[in-house]
Amino acid sequence: MAGSALVMAPPAPTTPQFEIRAMTPDDLMAVVELERDIYPQPWSMRVFEEELALSNRTYLVAELAAGELLGYGGFLLVEDDAHITTLAVGESARGRRLGTHLMVALVAAALARGARHLTLEVRVSNKAAQALYRRFGFAPVGLRKNYYRNEDAMVMWATDIDQAGYQARMESIIELLEEQA
Numbered sequence: 343m344a345g346s347a348l349v350m351a352p353p354a355p356t357t358p359q360f361e362i363r364a365m366t367p368d369d370l371m372a373v374v375e376l377e378r379d380i381y382p383q384p385w386s387m388r389v390f391e392e393e394l395a396l397s398n399r400t401y402l403v404a405e406l407a408a409g410e411l412l413g414y415g416g417f418l419l420v421e422d423d424a425h426i427t428t429l430a431v432g433e434s435a436r437g438r439r440l441g442t443h444l445m446v447a448l449v450a451a452a453l454a455r456g457a458r459h460l461t462l463e464v465r466v467s468n469k470a471a472q473a474l475y476r477r478f479g480f481a482p483v484g485l486r487k488n489y490y491r492n493e494d495a496m497v498m499w500a501t502d503i504d505q506a507g508y509q510a511r512m513e514s515i516i517e518l519l520e521e522q523a
């Protein structure tokens with residue numbers, strides 16, 4: 343079967359600690375609050391509202407059973423490329439694989455929407471995020487000069503995510519998450 347296109351997306355992970363689900367307009371107060379804590383040039387409420395209204399976008403949140411929002415991420419789909427627009431986990435919740443859970447769910451959602459390749463930009467200094475993305479098969483392909491006001495962006499791609507090789511990568515990430523749940 344190597345090389346044949348796979349249509350199955352890995353199951354979206356849910357742990358007893360938190361749930362990953364679609365972002366709704368009701369989440370935006372909490373999302374924008376986290377966004378302001380995390381990013382030096384945060385997206386406004388208006389930007390998130392506009393993003394949610396567009397049909398080629400998918401945004402997910404991770405929330406505690408108690409309703410507290412811990413993180414979020416999203417992508418836009420152009421043909422069969424899913425462009426990860428944001429991935430963020432509140433500082434106090436980091437290092438507990440929430441970013442990994444969100445990425446697994448984003449990849450599953452991208453596959454379900456017909457994506458075959460993933461791309462994103464990340465600050466050249468953001469080694470934590472780059473390490474996370476490399477685990478998901480992203481490789482650097484170039485720089486966008488001054489993409490951020492004071493810093494270059496590294497452009498990364500993960501290709502052929504609908505193929506058996508990528509599915510195996512996702513399964514091993516999911517196994518790791520399950521072992522540590």
Ligand SMILES: CC(C)(COP(=O)(O)OP(=O)(O)OC[C@H]1O[C@@H](n2cnc3c(N)ncnc32)[C@H](O)[C@@H]1OP(=O)(O)O)[C@@H](O)C(=O)NCCC(=O)NCCS
Nearest residue numbers: 429430431436437438439440441442463464470471473474
């Ligand atoms: C990047 C981010 C989403 C990771 O979230 P997280 O929940 O802490 O990530 P995880 O616990 O799932 O970690 C996954 C992997 O990321 C990497 N990583 C995470 N934090 C790291 C750190 N401080 N230093 C180095 N690597 C790190 C590691 O490879 C880690 O896997 P490992 O622990 O097995 O080595 C989070 O740090 C964040 O929100 N940062 C600010 C916003 C941001 O930079 N977003 C990305 C924009 S492109």
